[in-house]
Amino acid sequence: MPDKRLPFDGTRVLADLNTLRGIGAYKTGVHKPTFSQAHMRSVEWLVQRLSEAGLTGAIDGIGNVIGISAKSGPKLLAGSHLESQNYAGWLDGPLGVVYALEAARVINPDLSTNGAVEVAAWCDEEGHFGSFLGSRSYVGAITEADIDTARDRSGGKTMREALRDVGLAGRPRTMAERGRYIGYLEAHIEQGRTLESSGLAIGVVTSIVGIWQYRITFSGEQNHAGTTRMDVRKDAGVALARFCVAIDDRFPELSGPRTVWTTGRIALDPGAPSIIPGQAEMLFQIRDDDPGVIDRLENQLRSMAAEVSAHGRCGVAVERLRTGAPAMMDVRFQQTIEAASLAFAGGRSIRMPSGAGHDAQVLATIMPAGMLFVPSIGGISHHWSENTDDADIVTGAQVFVETSRRLLAG
Numbered sequence: 001m002p003d004k005r006l007p008f009d010g011t012r013v014l015a016d017l018n019t020l021r022g023i024g025a026y027k028t029g030v031h032k033p034t035f036s037q038a039h040m041r042s043v044e045w046l047v048q049r050l051s052e053a054g055l056t057g058a059i060d061g062i063g064n065v066i067g068i069s070a071k072s073g074p075k076l077l078a079g080s081h082l083e084s085q086n087y088a089g090w091l092d093g094p095l096g097v098v099y100a101l102e103a104a105r106v107i108n109p110d111l112s113t114n115g116a117v118e119v120a121a122w123c124d125e126e127g128h129f130g131s132f133l134g135s136r137s138y139v140g141a142i143t144e145a146d147i148d149t150a151r152d153r154s155g156g157k158t159m160r161e162a163l164r165d166v167g168l169a170g171r172p173r174t175m176a177e178r179g180r181y182i183g184y185l186e187a188h189i190e191q192g193r194t195l196e197s198s199g200l201a202i203g204v205v206t207s208i209v210g211i212w213q214y215r216i217t218f219s220g221e222q223n224h225a226g227t228t229r230m231d232v233r234k235d236a237g238v239a240l241a242r243f244c245v246a247i248d249d250r251f252p253e254l255s256g257p258r259t260v261w262t263t264g265r266i267a268l269d270p271g272a273p274s275i276i277p278g279q280a281e282m283l284f285q286i287r288d289d290d291p292g293v294i295d296r297l298e299n300q301l302r303s304m305a306a307e308v309s310a311h312g313r314c315g316v317a318v319e320r321l322r323t324g325a326p327a328m329m330d331v332r333f334q335q336t337i338e339a340a341s342l343a344f345a346g347g348r349s350i351r352m353p354s355g356a357g358h359d360a361q362v363l364a365t366i367m368p369a370g371m372l373f374v375p376s377i378g379g380i381s382h383h384w385s386e387n388t389d390d391a392d393i394v395t396g397a398q399v400f401v402e403t404s405r406r407l408l409a410g
């Protein structure tokens with residue numbers, strides 16, 4: 001039952017999300033890599049909306065925006081991200097930013113609610129330049145040297161060049177003011193099928209998975225594809241393909257119930273039909289919420305690489321590129337989301353872990369954090385066809401606003 005006290009506006013939420021979808025549109029989704037024109041226009045759009053909502057916020061030196069309220073009392077930080085994966089979905093990120101904006105628009109002018117919602121859009125959650133660079137900058141986990149070495153994984157532009165090109169070079173980075181917030185709340189599409197397949201409206205996130213990423217490089221011998229006999233080849237591409245299959249054979253017995261692993265990119269060098277690849281590289285990711293499982297799998301990966309190097313035709317090197325500790329969501333935040341779901345979603349909620357990474361796991365290192373999910377149609381995400389029913393988007397927004405109000409009320 002909608003609460004008549006709140007001037008909540010579901011139509012406005014849908015309109016804002018569709019406006020953001022129109023910036024950098026690609027089929028029914030968007031193409032908004034970090035610091036692209038479409039990303040920056042989306043961030044500028046947000047700065048305008050924040051100002052209309054009575055919040056002051058500017059884009060900082062790493063591309064984050066945080067809208068600050070002058071209202072007294074407790075503050076809740078809420079948000080998500082505005083860039084997308086390449087040629088991907090319209091809701092991964094913007095949903096959480098627009099929900100936070102709506103919560104600020106509804107709650108901050110309401111003098112019967114003590115305190116205010118402040119709105120954040122974290123830059124580069126999707127990892128075009130690194131790993132959660134925006135939110136990690138805010139919590140003080142990024143150095144200038146980290147920014148010096150960051151480079152766009154698709155275009156090769158350095159982060160320094162990208163910051164200069166969008167006019168952010170030299171701007172200060174906003175750092176968290178310790179003790180300012182009662183916590184951080186983020187909404188997101190589920191990006192899986194749990195909610196849809198059970199007819200549920202809200203996922204109450206209990207933990208967020210840790211993400212470990214590796215570059216695995218195979219060194220063989222580049223040679224002519226017509227004149228080099230099969231028995232003397234040192235084909236780095238074949239070594240890589242065998243390694244991928246061996247991972248799938250050996251990992252299951254060492255995994256936990258929710259461990260997942262992915263080879264997301266393969267590059268053969270030089271990558272021509274008439275040349276035996278002398279080098280091959282794969283980007284490999286493991287996710288789990290138990291660091292012990294990751295340790296076991298990483299050891300397995302390294303011993304498989306040593307085995308191939310010692311007995312195979314090619315050398316294999318494993319380089320760890322990224323680690324991310326899993327995060328637990330705050331128990332009071334979980335209870336409050338559940339109570340708000342009871343009031344606005346008929347109690348159709350379930351507690352669940354997140355297999356996707358989110359800025360909330362970074363914010364959780366410095367303050368209590370919570371997350372809620374809304375259903376994803378067909379469980380599809382990181383693809384332009386990603387979608388959620390309008391009715392589910394609106395229900396999720398109501399639950400988000402109500403959760404924010406209850407958290408601030410204490």
Ligand code: GLV
Binds near residue numbers: 355356
């Ligand atoms: C975030 O987008 C992730 O890849 O989990």
Ligand code: MN
Binds near residue numbers: 081
């Ligand atoms: Mn996201």
Ligand code: MN
Binds near residue numbers: 085092126382
């Ligand atoms: Mn994503």
